[in-house]
Amino acid sequence: MSRRNWVAGALLLPAFSAWALPERTLVEVWKDPSCGCCKDWVAVLQKAGFDVRISDTGNDAVRAKLGIPAALGSCHTARVSGYALEGHVPVREIQRLLREKPKVVGLAVPGMPVGSPGMDGPAYNGRQDPYAVLLVQRDGSTTVFQRYT
Template sequence: MPMTPVSHRHTRRTLLAALACAPIWAFAGSAGQISVWKTPTCGCCKDWVKHLQDNGFEVTVHDVEDTSAVRQRNGIPDDYGSCHSAQIEGYALEGHVPAAEIRRLLRERPAAIGLAVPGMPLGAPGMDGPEYGGRRLPYNVYLIERGGAARLYQNYL
């Protein structure tokens, strides 16, 4: 029995129908893969991980007893330390860095070590839940340059 060739019109129609039925999120893709090192009991670290996931990042969590070795390996000066450390695409992230600034870092690709939000400022992602009473304090995101110097990257008021 001879085979009937498939028309281009039928192929396009089938493709368009399949695309119309496909979930939109399947085409959105991930914002990136982040590895996070945190202590097992830190609640604000878990909240920061959720912030990243809610903003499209794929997150791998490594529970460790002390994050200082990771911070040192990442090249973040102790003065810019926080409760968790992370890495994405060759950049270090220290503390409660907002997803928007991580996206900006990946867009701009500066010659730098990474970003840091020192300490645990109220209102930063992961430090903004109801357990903090809705309080928000100004905080800064710093770009840690090669050699350890830091400069203001973004201010949150």
Template sequence: MMKKLFLMLLVLLAQPAFAAINATLYKDPACGCCEEYVKYLEKNGFKVKAVNSSDMSTLKKQYGSAQLASCHTTRIGQYTVEGHVPVAAIHKLLKEKPQIAGISAPGMPKNSPGMGPEIKGTLKIYELGQSAEPKLFSIE
């Protein structure tokens, strides 16, 4: 009996503290900063499937990120995460589950993950949705 209990305890302790969050990142095959962002996500507990695409503009239109585009487009669950979005904003999105298409760090900000040293509190993250004007989601 004690042996079975001990084995069950070992199995439970061997399980990860949290399940990895699955993400599919679409990128141009020649983009180096996209690879850096993949590493950033993986370092922060995401399981990333990187997919090379030669038609990123069609993907961005399909997933609702064309107006606030960056170099890569990531799908996490039902949401689109466009560009070099910090994981804090992604976790906020997944926790709050707002009725939006996703979030974006448009362009290629130098202070964002994968683009250079991340400077917290300086990066504006916008909602992807129906609004004609960009709506602020968070500042990370």
């Protein structure tokens, strides 16, 4: 191999690597160490191609730090690309948030609605309660981002 071919190959390697191995989006999750439904939600994210880093330290302090009102609380809080995620937010809505990039705090699914991702295992016998994914504004107000019935 000539030096010219080697240099050309070395210059093209970073471009090829970026094309061949797209960067996966990191989701940081804070949860209680004993929560099983949080683990199930994390599995949904991983299956969808997200990289997930888990902190088993609880989520109340992080929820407040990220700007999610306590009234919207759930069993876990997450951060993705600068946005807060509270509760069992579906992957489809996370992807939409990242695509549309609104100037908001993030998304919340308050409580733990049965049928939401991570709350849809065999123990629930296929039950699907209606719920809304809320868009959380910087002032703490919310609007419905998506309804699930």
